[in-house]
Amino acid sequence: MLTCPLFIRAVKDHLYYHNETFSLYFDDHFVIDNTVYALLSTVLPIITQTCSLIFGFMRQQENLKSKNKKANKNSILGLGLTAGSGGIDKKDDTTEAMSDNSDDTSDNGVG
Numbered sequence: 001m002l003t004c005p006l007f008i009r010a011v012k013d014h015l016y017y018h019n020e021t022f023s024l025y026f027d028d029h030f031v032i033d034n035t036v037y038a039l040l041s042t043v044l045p046i047i048t049q050t051c052s053l054i055f056g057f058m059r060q061q062e063n064l065k066s067k068n069k070k071a072n073k074n075s076i077l078g079l080g081l082t083a084g085s086g087g088i089d090k091k092d093d094t095t096e097a098m099s100d101n102s103d104d105t106s107d108n109g110v111g
Contacts, residue, residue, distance in 0.1 A: 005041030012037075
């Protein structure tokens with residue numbers, strides 16, 4: 001789509017320099033033709049590209065929202081968790097104290 005204005009300009013220039021009736025017509029309607037060309041070749045592509053960008057961004061945000069809703073729903077139900085065996089891993093202080101490898105015999109007062 002972005003190459004269409006260049007193609008139209010090339011065709012217009014070819015006709016302008018090789019066809020006498022077209023060059024006379026173009027000279028008589030110079031302002032109108034350039035205005036229409038500018039609108040169709042510059043403004044319209046910029047507007048369509050901007051709209052595409054905006055709507056693509058909106059679609060991406062909508063997809064992220066739906067993924068987050070699904071992830072929240074799955075985490076509430078306990079589905080799809082990656083930690084452990086499907087549940088939430090909770091550290092138990094007693095297990096940690098029992099597995100402590102520090103040697104407290106040096107501080108017990110026995111010589």
